[in-house]
Amino acid sequence: MKVIEILQRGQACCAGLPERNVSAKTLEAYKATFARMWREPELNALRPDIALDTFHHRRAALHAVSRLMVTRLIANCFAAGDRTDIAAVQRGARMLKRVLDRIEPALALDPPLVAGASPLQSPHSRWRKAAGPHPQRGRNSKKHVLRHLPEDWQERLWQAAPEDWPYRPALAVHLLTPARPEEVVAGERAHGWSPGIEVELRSRTCLALTISPAKTHNGRFGTPSTTITVDPTEAGGPAAYLAELCTAAGGRTVVSLRSKNAMRKGLARLGRRALPEVGVVITAYVLRHQAVADLKATVGAGTEVAVAAGHCTDRTQARYGRAEHGKTRKGFMSANSARSPRVGNVERGYALSKTRRLKSSVDTPSK
Numbered sequence: 001m002k003v004i005e006i007l008q009r010g011q012a013c014c015a016g017l018p019e020r021n022v023s024a025k026t027l028e029a030y031k032a033t034f035a036r037m038w039r040e041p042e043l044n045a046l047r048p049d050i051a052l053d054t055f056h057h058r059r060a061a062l063h064a065v066s067r068l069m070v071t072r073l074i075a076n077c078f079a080a081g082d083r084t085d086i087a088a089v090q091r092g093a094r095m096l097k098r099v100l101d102r103i104e105p106a107l108a109l110d111p112p113l114v115a116g117a118s119p120l121q122s123p124h125s126r127w128r129k130a131a132g133p134h135p136q137r138g139r140n141s142k143k144h145v146l147r148h149l150p151e152d153w154q155e156r157l158w159q160a161a162p163e164d165w166p167y168r169p170a171l172a173v174h175l176l177t178p179a180r181p182e183e184v185v186a187g188e189r190a191h192g193w194s195p196g197i198e199v200e201l202r203s204r205t206c207l208a209l210t211i212s213p214a215k216t217h218n219g220r221f222g223t224p225s226t227t228i229t230v231d232p233t234e235a236g237g238p239a240a241y242l243a244e245l246c247t248a249a250g251g252r253t254v255v256s257l258r259s260k261n262a263m264r265k266g267l268a269r270l271g272r273r274a275l276p277e278v279g280v281v282i283t284a285y286v287l288r289h290q291a292v293a294d295l296k297a298t299v300g301a302g303t304e305v306a307v308a309a310g311h312c313t314d315r316t317q318a319r320y321g322r323a324e325h326g327k328t329r330k331g332f333m334s335a336n337s338a339r340s341p342r343v344g345n346v347e348r349g350y351a352l353s354k355t356r357r358l359k360s361s362v363d364t365p366s367k
Helices: 003-015 022-039 050-080 085-108 142-148 154-158 168-176 236-250 260-274 284-299 303-309 346-362
Strands: 187-188 190-192 195-203 206-211 226-230 252-254 332-337
Touching: 003 050, 003 085, 003 187, 022 190, 050 085, 085 195, 142 284, 154 168, 154 236, 168 252, 168 260, 168 284, 195 236, 206 236, 206 303, 226 303, 236 252, 260 284, 284 303, 284 332, 303 332
Parallel strands: none
Antiparallel strands: 187 190, 195 206, 195 252, 206 226, 226 332
16 A cells, blocks of 8 residues: 555545543553553453443544544654655554554444534444443442431531631532532633632522533533522521631632632531431542432422532433432522523333333233
């Protein structure tokens, strides 16, 4: 094959791989995963006995790093041509051909989405079509620890927090909302800069907490902001405490942390002190799962829970705390987001469950 044909083949490969704008940390993770995949006998995103999220990560690494690798090799060939170094051009073309011989079959198995297409509308992946059994996803999820916690564990945690504890405002936010720990830290979000959690006392009976979700995949998912309102006269100590902070600050304040890791360590120590009989490490994600479970018990699974959690679809909440592990939240008023989530999954799930129960009752012979 001629050098020009190899270069055209490489350019065609890159044209089918959309350029992804990911963080430096994510790119390093992709490179490390791709390096492991490259050392395997066959370059393939799907491997036996891997979980769905692992497959998704491997596929994303394949797409992102393949484009970088082929682009760099093409650039090296052109640079050698500019120097009229024929030997270097030929070496580069041979290397590019070897790389394409491995990458192209892998991309044929897992092609990237067409530009502008929504991942939510993509067909089932090869992982779902592959023969099982598949590893259970989320075995270590914090949703599974909720059943081991006493019913009043949130109240006990709040009462154990000293008044001068530096993380007390952040704890109040986590007790009232399903905020992620990184959302309490000021930083750049997909839709602009976020100072942290904005808290506003709109009236004596209306406290609004506005969250800028951090997990939006460059704005493609989630929502730019979510606002949860509660009645501080009914929602308990954390809400009353934040209302006092707002009053002292002229009506509104910002709850922000410099380090979520420092909060994580402090929260774990507080949990051990407040709940000495419980063998569960209390983290912000335990509080997030409990908040979702409580909202399911308060308003029912569906749109409002998805909005409060900052999800782009009502399907995701199934991975969080169950309603039977939650309790009705006094003082909860509403949850609103700048972008409405896609809904219908919960209703379809209820309908399917009802159909299965009816079928089971019909199929079961009467005694």
